[in-house]
Amino acid sequence: MKLEKVLDQLNSFEKNSFLKIIDAIISENPVNRKDIDKILSESDRELKNIDNINIAKVFKLIEVEFQKYVEFEFKDTTSQLDVLIDIIIRDGNCIMKSDWLARLYENEIKSLKSKIKNLRSTIDKENNILDNYRERDYHIYKACLETAYNNDKGNNLDQKVTQDELSILLTLASKLELSQEEVRLINYMVLPVEKQNIDDIINELKNIGVIFFSKKTNTVYVADEIIRNLRKVRKKDVADKYFRRVLRSLKDPQINLACRKHNIDWQNVSFDQKIKKIIKEGIPFTALLTTDIYKNGTKLSDKKAFLNDLFENGLNTNKSLKGSTIEEKVDNIIQYFDEIERDERVGISLEGYDQLLNDLNSTLPKSNDLLKNEFELQDNNVLSSEYLLDFNIKPRDVLEVIDSKELKRFCDKLDIKTRGNTILNILESYKDAENLSLENYEHFAYRDVNKIKENGLNVKEADLGIQFEDLTKKIFEELKFNVDEQLRKDMNTNKDKIDILLNLGNNQLILVECKTSKEKGFNKFSTVSRQLKSYVKLAEKNGYNIIKSLLIAPEFSDDFVSECNLEYELNLSLIKARSLYNILDAFKDSKKHKEFPHNLLMKDVVIQEDRIVKALAK
Incomplete structure (x- = not known):
C-alpha cells in the first residue's frame, strides 16, 4: 500500500x-x-x-x-x-x-x-x-x-x-x-x-x-x-517475488550449485522447494547471479552471455541487457525490477484481474490457500484484485507461485494456448482493451506511443488524439454524465467541431475540449480560447447555454493557468488527464453518489483533484 x-x-x-x-x-x-x-x-x-x-x-x-x-x-x-x-x-x-x-x-x-x-x-x-x-x-x-x-x-x-x-x-x-x-x-x-x-x-x-x-x-x-x-x-536487492521469477528461469543444476554453496539441502527436494529455501535463506541476489550458479572455472564471457540471455529471453523482457561488466549487468537487472515495482500499472485491466482470480478459484480451488501461505496473508478469502493490489501483488506475481503443471491444466480447461511462455499467454488472454486503454489514459494524453505499446496496446500515433477523445467520453459516461453524441453531431459544422458535450438538461451544457501534447506544460491559450468562444456562440445559436467549459490536457504551463485565471467569458476550468482518471477512481469507490455532482467542477481554475476526492469520500 x-x-x-x-x-x-x-x-x-x-x-x-x-x-x-x-x-x-x-x-x-x-x-x-x-x-x-x-x-x-x-x-x-x-x-x-x-x-x-x-x-x-x-x-x-x-x-x-x-x-x-x-x-x-x-x-x-x-x-x-x-x-x-x-x-x-x-x-x-x-x-x-x-x-x-x-x-x-x-x-x-x-x-x-x-x-x-x-x-x-x-x-x-x-x-x-x-x-x-x-x-x-x-x-x-x-x-x-x-x-x-x-x-x-x-x-x-x-x-x-x-x-x-x-x-x-x-x-x-x-x-x-x-x-x-x-x-x-x-x-x-x-x-x-x-x-x-x-x-x-x-x-x-x-x-x-x-x-x-x-x-x-x-x-x-x-x-x-x-x-x-x-x-x-x-x-x-529485489523483492522475493522478483527473486522467484529469476530462479524459475534457471536450470536445476544451477539451483543445485547455489544450494550446495550455502548449505541448503538440495537432494530429494523438488525444484520449487529449492527455490523457496534459497529465498528464505536470504542468499544475496547479486552473489547468486555473479558467482553462485556457475561451475568453478566458468569464463567471464560465458557468465555475461548467460545474463544477456536470462534478461532478454528467460525474463521475457525482449530488451538487450546493458553493461560492460558482470556487475553492471546485474545492477541493470536490479534496476529493471525496481522500475517494475514502482510502476502502478497492473499489466491487465482490473476487471481482467478479477476475472482471472475468479477463474483460478473455480478451476484450481487450492489457489486461495496457496496465495495465503505463499504471501503469509491473514484473511481467509484473498482472491480479490483490490485486496491483492494493496499488498502490491499483481497478476503475474499470482501466477508465478502456482506450479507449472497446474498452470497447464488451467490453460487446457480455459482453452488458452500453452505454446511459448504459459504465464504470458494467460495474461494476454485476460487483457481487456477498453479498460486497459483507460488505465493508460495519461499516456494517451502525452502521446507516449512507446509506453502504450509496452503496456500491451496496439496504437498508431495518428489515432492518439481521437482515442484520447473517446476515452474521455468513456470517463464522463462512467461518471454518469449524459454524453450527448447526437446533439454534438447535429450542432457541429465544417468549421466548428466540438469534442464532447455533456447535456445537463434544461438546455444547459458543459463543453469539453481534449488536447494531447508531447510537450510538458500545455501553453496555447490564445488558440484554445478562440476555439472555445466559437463553440459557445455555436451552442447559443442553437438555443443552448454553456454553463461551464472544461479543457482536458496532460498538464498546463504556469502562463496558461495565469491567462485562464483572467478569462471571464468562458467560465473555463483546466483538468489534468491524471486528475480526471483519479477522480473517476474515487467516484467508483464512493457508495454515496450514484452520479457525479457536477457542481464539484465549477469552482477551480485548475481542478483540484484532492478536493473532489475528499468531497466524494464524505
Whole structure:
C-alpha cells in the first residue's frame, strides 16, 4: 500500500512518530531541501499541516537520508531489528493485525532457535557435510563476532557490538559471501535471542518510523516506499517475488550449485522447494547471479552471455541487457525490477484481474490457500484484485507461485494456448482493451506511443488524439454524465467541431475540449480560447447555454493557468488527464453518489483533484 494511502487510514496522533523523524531529517538540511521547502511553503511550513499526498512527496525527497537513519538504528545488535525487518519486508506482510505479526514473530524465533541448534551441531561435528571452505568461513566470522561481543566484558562494561565493530563484521560477511540467514544464525549463536512482547515490538518499530499502527483497527501498516527502503538497509536487492521469477528461469543444476554453496539441502527436494529455501535463506541476489550458479572455472564471457540471455529471453523482457561488466549487468537487472515495482500499472485491466482470480478459484480451488501461505496473508478469502493490489501483488506475481503443471491444466480447461511462455499467454488472454486503454489514459494524453505499446496496446500515433477523445467520453459516461453524441453531431459544422458535450438538461451544457501534447506544460491559450468562444456562440445559436467549459490536457504551463485565471467569458476550468482518471477512481469507490455532482467542477481554475476526492469520500 502506498504511503499516501496508508496515511489516509490513520489519525494525527498515529502519524506523529513518523512526522517527527521526517522533521528531524529536514532540519539537517537534506540534499533536496529546496524542493521540500517548495512543498512546505504551500502551508505554514509545518509538515503536520500539509495533506497526505504532499507528505508522501516529501518522503520521496528524503529517502536516502531516511535509509541512513534506519541503518544507524541497527547499531543496537540486541534489538532483533534484523529479525523484525526481515518479517515486515516479505511480500504480503505490509498490512496485518497485531496478533498476526505476533504469530509471525513467534514462528520466526522458534525457527531461529531450531536452526541455530542445527548449525551449531553441524559445525561441531568432525565429519560434517559442510564444504571445507564454508566451514572455515563460518569459524572465521563466528570468532570475529565473539571477539567483538566479549571485548566489553574484559573492560567491565555491558557486552555489545559497537557500530564500528558491526560495520567491520558486515564487510567481513560480504567478503566471505555469507547469506543473510547464515550471518543471522551465527550472530544469534553468540548473542542471546529472547522472545519480546508484541506491544513492545510494535512501539519500537513505530518509534523508529518503519511501521504505522492504527489502534482503532489494531492494524500494522508498512508503506511500499518504506519497504523498498528497508530492503536496501538489509542489503536485499529485489523483492522475493522478483527473486522467484529469476530462479524459475534457471536450470536445476544451477539451483543445485547455489544450494550446495550455502548449505541448503538440495537432494530429494523438488525444484520449487529449492527455490523457496534459497529465498528464505536470504542468499544475496547479486552473489547468486555473479558467482553462485556457475561451475568453478566458468569464463567471464560465458557468465555475461548467460545474463544477456536470462534478461532478454528467460525474463521475457525482449530488451538487450546493458553493461560492460558482470556487475553492471546485474545492477541493470536490479534496476529493471525496481522500475517494475514502482510502476502502478497492473499489466491487465482490473476487471481482467478479477476475472482471472475468479477463474483460478473455480478451476484450481487450492489457489486461495496457496496465495495465503505463499504471501503469509491473514484473511481467509484473498482472491480479490483490490485486496491483492494493496499488498502490491499483481497478476503475474499470482501466477508465478502456482506450479507449472497446474498452470497447464488451467490453460487446457480455459482453452488458452500453452505454446511459448504459459504465464504470458494467460495474461494476454485476460487483457481487456477498453479498460486497459483507460488505465493508460495519461499516456494517451502525452502521446507516449512507446509506453502504450509496452503496456500491451496496439496504437498508431495518428489515432492518439481521437482515442484520447473517446476515452474521455468513456470517463464522463462512467461518471454518469449524459454524453450527448447526437446533439454534438447535429450542432457541429465544417468549421466548428466540438469534442464532447455533456447535456445537463434544461438546455444547459458543459463543453469539453481534449488536447494531447508531447510537450510538458500545455501553453496555447490564445488558440484554445478562440476555439472555445466559437463553440459557445455555436451552442447559443442553437438555443443552448454553456454553463461551464472544461479543457482536458496532460498538464498546463504556469502562463496558461495565469491567462485562464483572467478569462471571464468562458467560465473555463483546466483538468489534468491524471486528475480526471483519479477522480473517476474515487467516484467508483464512493457508495454515496450514484452520479457525479457536477457542481464539484465549477469552482477551480485548475481542478483540484484532492478536493473532489475528499468531497466524494464524505
